[in-house]
Amino acid sequence: MSRSAGCCQSCLHSLFDYETSKTLVIPNLGVGCLFRFTQLLVLLYVVGYVCVVQKAYQETDSVISTVTTKVKGFAYTNTSDMEPRFWDVADYVIPPQSVNSFFVLTNMAITPHQKQSRCPEFPNPSTTCVDDCDCIEGYNNPRGHGRLTLITIPPLSFLTRLSLRPAVLAVAENFTVLIKNSITYPKFNVHKRNIPSQIRSSYLKRCEFNRKTDPDCPIFRLKDIVSEAGEEFQDMAVKGGILGIIIDWSCDLDWWARPCKPKYSFRRLDNKNPSNNLVTGLNFRFAKYYQAPDGEEARTLIKAYGIRFEIIVFGTAGKFGIVPTIVNLGASIAFLSLVPMVADWFMLTCMKKRDLYMRHKVAYLLDDDDTESVPMGTSYGTQ
């Protein structure tokens, strides 16, 4: 009975005891240095990383952007397997308008004068007849090119190019594209364009983007885009591919910061993995229909290879804000208050006089006038 009462009393005791800290001064160079050094580390983190790198005192907003493009250039082709012809934008940019991207035709396989009639299917297991019973009239293979008939047709020679190299529109490397990009940071009411207002129209007529000499010019040569992405244009032109034009609008809108400018970078987006060379590149088929002289509908089938340029705009803007400043200041101060813990741990575990420090560190005041129960140090006295 008395024991449980005693226990309960001591429980209540520790629950309602008030703990207060007293200052213990340790005149030891080791602990002192460690303490200051840890403080310095925390300060460096707060100033260097939180303030300078992270700019944690800023409010942020994400970019809203719109892009239009205009490709320029023309080509003349005169190869043995195609009729000589001129190519302009309306021929090689397919479709004429698309969102945040443009496709430039660089290579093709043309099948002219196609009409709806009987023709041999590509040889494959479901179309190769061993004997007559194999061929079911009217059967259509979803992966085939039409319905089977019972009439055998001698194979035609396809009028497509057999070798894709070199690319038909190799000249496309010299085409240029004008990229017009407008952005908004709605929270800060900031509107900007990638064509700075101080640029003259005479400069725009002749300039070409170059990272060193013309970093503000919004006109890019396709070859430069591809080579900045680490690719060879003529290689990529043969089977096509996808290339990213990445515009980074990360901005510091505080008045002391540098003015906000877009940063361009380029990278290939489709995976060109040399160990997996199966179905790489970018191609699609389209047809141009016309009426043949005999009145029948005919078409020119084009298997188009080309490079799709995708324009990816991203960015965050930051500007000094009082709320993030207070929040991050609080977090930094909390870090500073951890420093004495590190010094305490070092003092109580790693030092020779740790037992002495331990005795002084924690003291239980039993009674108001029982001052003797508090062990008092001699040289390391407390106030």
Ligand SMILES: *[C@@H]1O[C@H](CO)[C@@H](O)[C@H](O)[C@H]1NC(C)=O
């Ligand atoms: C692109 O232009 C350069 C310089 O005008 C020229 O030397 C080069 O032959 C052109 N490229 C092609 C594929 O015609």
